[in-house]
C-alpha cells in the first residue's frame with residue numbers, strides 16, 4: 001500500500017519537474033527587450049564625458065562576416081579625442097554571452113577616428129557593443145545597442 005502511494009507521488013512529480021525546468025529555460029532565453037532601447041550609432045558615454053559614433057563598413061550589418069568599423073570620438077563639447085585607449089567588449093544580454101570575437105582598435109586614424117577590426121556577430125538578436133574609453137578627459141564607457 002505505501003509503495004503504491006509513493007510510486008504515484010513520483011509519477012505526479014516528474015511531469016511537474018519537467019514543466020518547471022521548461023519554464024526556467026524559457027525564462028532564460030525569452031527575456032523581453034527593454035522598451036526604451038536606443039539603437040542609435042551615435043551615443044553619449046555613461047558618465048557624459050564622450051560622444052562616440054560607430055560607422056560599420058557596411059549597412060545593414062551582416063551576420064557571420066568579419067567586419068572593419070570606425071569609431072569617431074569627441075568630447076561632450078565636440079572636440080576630437082585624439083589619444084584615447086579603447087577597450088571593446090559586448091555580447092547578448094538576453095543570452096548571457098559575450099562577443100564571439102575580440103574586436104580591437106588597430107589604428108588611430110587621427111582627428112578622433114579609430115579603426116576597429118575583428119567585429120563579427122554570429123546570431124540574430126540584441127547585441128551590446130561597449131567601448132571603454134580612457135583618455136585625457138577621464139575614463140568612461142559608451143554602450144551601443146545593435147539588433148540583427
Ligand SMILES: [Cu+2]
Pocket residue numbers: 092095097123125
Ligand atoms: Cu546569443
